[in-house]
Amino acid sequence: MKRSARWTAAALAAAITVSMAGCGGGASSQSASSKNTGSAAQSTTAKAAEGKVLNIWCWNDEFQGQFNKFYPNVKEIAKDKSTTTLKDGTVVKWTINPNDNNNYQNKLDQALLAQDAASADDKIDMFLVEADYALKYVDSDYTLDVKKDVGLTDEDLSNQYQYTKDIVSKDGVQKGTSWQATPGLFAYRRSIAKAVLGTDDPDKVQEQLSDWDKFNSIAAKAHDKGYKMLSGYDDSYRVFSNNVSAPWVTGTTVTVDSNLMNWIKQTKNYTDKGYNNKTSLWDDQWQADQGPSGKVFGFFYSTWGINFTLVGNSLKTPTKEGGKEEVGNGIYGDYAVCKGPQSYYWGGTWMCAAKGSDNLGTIKDIMKSLTCDKEIMKSITEKTQDYTNNQAAMQEIADSDFKSTFLGGQNHIKLFAEVAPKIDMSKAGPYDQGMNEGMQTAFKDYFTGNATLEKAKENFKKIVTEKYPELTEIKWPS
Template identity: 30%
Template sequence: MRAMKCWKRLTAFLLSFVMVLGLVLTNGITSEAARKETAWTEDGEIEVTVPSVMYKTHVQSFGWEKSWKKDGQSSGTFGKAKRLEAIQIQVDGGYGIGIEYRTHVQSIGWQGWKHDGQLSGTSGQSKRLEAIQIRLTGNNADLYDVYYRVHAQTYGWMGWVKNGEPAGTAGQAKRLEAIQIIIVQKWESPVYMYNASGESLKGSESCGFVGTAKTNTSDANGVVTYRTHVQSYGNQNWVSDGSIAGTSGEAKRLEAIYIKLNASKLGYTGGIRYKTHVQSFGWEKEWKKDGQMSGTSGKAKRLEAIRIELTGTISSYYDVYYRVHAQSYGWMGWAKNGETAGTAGLGKRLEAIQICLVEKGSDAPNALPAASNAKAYQGTPEPVDNSIIYVYSWNTELGERLEYFKDKYPQYADKVKFENLGLSGTSDEYKKEIEAAYQKGGQKVPSIVAMDEDVSKYFMSSDMFVSMDSIGITKKDYSNAFQYTIDYATVNGKLKGLCWQATPGCFVYRTDIAQKVLGTSDPAKVQTYVKDWDAFMQTAEKMKQAGYKMVSGPKEIQNAALADRKSAWVNDGTVTIDPAVDKYLELAMQLIDNGYTNKNDPWTDGWVSDFTGDVFGYFGCPWFVYWTINDEESGSATAGKRNICAGPSAYSWGGTYLSVTDKCPNKELAALVLKTLCCDTDVMYKIQDETLDFVNNKAAVQKMIANGKGATPILGGANPLQTWYNVAVKVDGSKATQYDSVIDGYLYTVIDGCEGGHHESKDDMKSMLKAMIKEGYPNLTVK
């Protein structure tokens, strides 16, 4: 295109030079106003004269400018909020050209054409100019182009236009504040020039005029034309080349869009294609093209984002720019060539759009009225490449949850592959398999890794996993998560993982035993009997006297008891035995010595048998209730005879975290997966409603409660959601370290010794614990 312009410029120059030279020789005309320009010929550069254009404006409060401006100088003001009210324009004589112009005036509209110094606009009526058209006349008019651009209210300096094209706005009540005009050789551009004051005229050559579809103030026969289907209004008028389709300030959603391209106006062939992100449906699967409807009609669904691309030859020479006016954001930044404009995952409607073509290598349209740094897209970073990502886990659960992502984003369904290793999620084998796959790399390198809570700190402390902010997931995105999950996944001040499920603890008790021994099975009243460890032990004695066990084994209370710690197991390489550990050892000895348990370890046959035996309660969590102690379908005598209360301490048990590796080939897609499963309230509500996962999203849980959902026959028809919510907001995840699961395991061994009668005191147990830690972690200091 640049080469084509150079040859056209050369031809125009030769014609111009011969004709103007003839005029000078014939009429003896010279002009002090004419300016010099460089022209290019086959023999190199030569200097030619080009006619000057002079102009002055009538400015609000100031009246007529005292002196004429010329050749690209600014006439008017900017930064003072003063309207232009009238203008006069004239050209240098002796070149066989004249000039005519007309203005679009407040409450009047387009006036008639004026010429050669006549006044266009008004004087003494306090009416703003809103737009202007300027064109050359005379025998030699086709040898030159007249370019002009305006400084308009809220838009600032708009794009350059030429030869009768409108500049400014219409239908928006925006004042013109300043103008620049210059005459150039045919096919030359002012953006590479300096004005008569030596100031650069660099700027965009697009969006020099912005009309609106609603006021029908845009030419519908431009290079790119488009119209929108708007809530309440239906299909609007066609607009083109940067004018506004849609509305603003009316809270009306765009529901569909049609776009057409007339590439022949620019001397090329080609077309245009586009797709939209639609409420409830997500991205359309197929591109629409050349005037087809993208979006919906009659379904009351908002457009939320759009992508537009040029096709064919024209795509090699021009860029398509577009920006949207979105709910809450207003005008956003410009996107181009298939980039996403708008929002996704935020529930925000598009309200208006501008589209224009810009020659490659030229400046983008002016950012105003958006901020200069405004983003074209808000939401999770959109995937921008076609790389496949592999998601690794130890069982099938995450694979099932990934279906929720694929349902929302079917266009990426084949880009997300699931690898089930079929191992224990807390085992060393799982760690080794993940690390081996990471080191091997290649196409199946782990991109997203599922981590059981017991090993998540081990993984997230590694440099192989990136922080969430580095892939575009912000604190605001994750703001509905329960704080303990944020604290738990934070390493050195950086959030390294997200989780879709929360696992708040609770005390799961038998209602028939509670009624018999305590005289009540009401959760609020039962809570008073286990509200703290003193009350818990007093109730254990009551249960013993009635012929029941308080819990199946002493290790049952470990998660809850250790939740009372005020310090982490390890701080700066030093192991701290918190007072809560002392308390736990004392409690375990009491449970054993007083016969309050059956001495069964969790997950043993005895422990499971006690579900329907003589045990009053278990320390559980949502997954424990739904999938472990659930005997509702078995028809056992205890079916439906359970309920929950908070218990002595706010704790959590388990959970699955998701992290992204630094070798992930498509981090944008990985981020979208995590944000959909772990941040999207609508998706997470659906997960909880359909799978019984207690999701890590406060808004989704509250919506479930408000909608009356959550009651379960496992608990005799009671609804546990509020209790779990109340516990989840109190859990402290800030004390977690990568050593926790191993040291907690050492405690299990210590309790084994107590049950076997090998420890006579708490101090004996502490000494054994310290010895085990020293042996297992010789690099740590144990006090």
Template identity: 45%
Template structure:
């Protein structure tokens, strides 16, 4: 790697070590530069600079000059590219698919997820990556939780420890974000800059009508477990509201709280919490307290407006900020009419994990990108301010939770970060399996007929088992 690249890495590491801890910003706050505070801290403590210099020599060793001149990154959309473009020190955009970091050419390959195209692309190129030509080697690729273990439990991903990333580097990150990308031998193989913990987003006007209050703590008391939640659903119906837009709104909450994995020793298991979702959802549908509409459908999103008459939705910060029509006149979000509480159970929804591809010829730069984008508090602050991500750092979120900078206009000025941070502490993803995406999708699809009264539960279960046998012939379902 060229001399200029080593210089950029040195500057980035020094900046990461001496920048003071700062709060994330709200969705409406403007991004503030931190370079001046970095310089102040650096000049005020020679010991810190000395420590940073030591770390720099470890992050950018002399043999970095022998590394590759092309950095290839595989993604499914523009999200990570925009984060790098806006926040990674020294990145220069060349055009829509190319950039520069020092003398290293950055090549972005974006393959949409439609028809599984993104995973098919990874499956075709990653196994032979170590033998690929230098300019064609994949260096970084991104994963989602639903299929992360497919790549984590294989030889196509590098262990973070093999890159030189330590447990201490990641001490402020939430455990569930690590569990999702940890292989069967305990090796961490992916890191996320996001903590997509989620909660119950409720219509404040509906809460006043149904519960007599829209105070988040009072609403939380009313929906603190599924029994209470379902009781409120009856009261909401009496006032003309669906409790949730669809049974699919609640599914992730139940499925995130399973005690046994979908697949164990080659056999498909249906956890008691999944069965509870079926029982509770059937009662809600039969009582007219929710529907079976698909997520993201027009019918599902009608509740974003007052006339849609939906008491609440389950979702993370990105749903609140980007998916609830906040830019549309007359929407509840545009009027600041939503509130947030934890709900019956903590859960998460979404997130992107950065993985290092086995065979990369840019391990030093790969390590620095991962550390800068997922552990540098100053960069995480910028990401929260500019991009409204709920970032994966306990200290940053704690500081934000205690600041007016965290107040959210969509939530009527409520600061949601304490709830999101508390929720992230309670999320447990130790029971994930390689088959979660397929099992979750096929189970919800099969149960729709049962909820709609077009078949029995046993018939729906049979439909699920048939679909799983076709999708994963190596599994048993009985």
């Protein structure tokens, strides 16, 4: 999950300074004017002008799986899943570069630099980005306006959560679109809640976790009964970082928000008192803490985390070994969710159309089907438990008798629907990924007792100045 927040090649760094007014061009204008009928097959005339190879870049197979399962125009999937053939004969070629050590962004940046010189069948047509670094690509000439260039309309996008549009927009130009909205909740073990609180009822658990003072009090109580409140150092970070009072950077000055100091104070306290298990996000012990042998009360997770990570970690016998996602396999069914002490969001994935693509008609149809079609959005949520980016669809499920067997019969969509409209992107900025990762890295030695608070601050400053030499000052809360 660690990703670079800067272009890795000097030429591309220079390229992102180009005004977005230059985005588009002949191919974009031509495709934007083509008539497209959503999920229906495109007209012969429109397709005649388009390439027969559609290159999609991403960092894992999550979107590939959604595409192959829910995009209506899929005809055939290769056995090795390297390609997907559409009903009109277009071949979708998947390039999946895992994101270890910023591998995905680095290779993507290099490919975008070579985009103009590449043959039509080798050009990137669409690529995926995440919230932490979306602005890096939005603020460049390598992404296209989803309305002017691709052809989506305000009506098409009208049911999407506004923050999902804001995060990939600059100066009113939207450069991507997502099938997900990613509000966050606190996922807790029902059995541990009963042992610590005497109840596993989500409403009653929420009453005892509704602010940080209460949350910390329960952490002490859980510890006394032999449990950890959180798994590691970073678990609550997103909740604090999503509730800051200002962006990281103003001009050339970095301002560390007081709420991040609250995270540092809490995490140090939890580590010293044994309220956490001293893990880091995504490490083996962190994932094991979510499974049958885990003794951790709960985890802060957004929508994708529940279906894409927590479910798998809960199983005693993984699905790849023949296990089923069902009650009786590990602790499947022993989790529930509540809002927790503060609203927050975490992550999300956006589709971006790449400048130079000769498949804009197909890209429009993909974006319209997989991010705007209400019935497809409902189907994705009902079948995968992901929370999709259509307010009307999500409200229908929230008001229904929908139940998650993984969450012990709870309709978690109802809670997500209450939290999602509160997501505020006004404090987001292009430095978010690098700053957030730098903060977590710099203070780990402080949490473990291998550095003083002042030394950790110095380490953070060093990380910042090396990554962003243009930033000249760091201000800490008094």
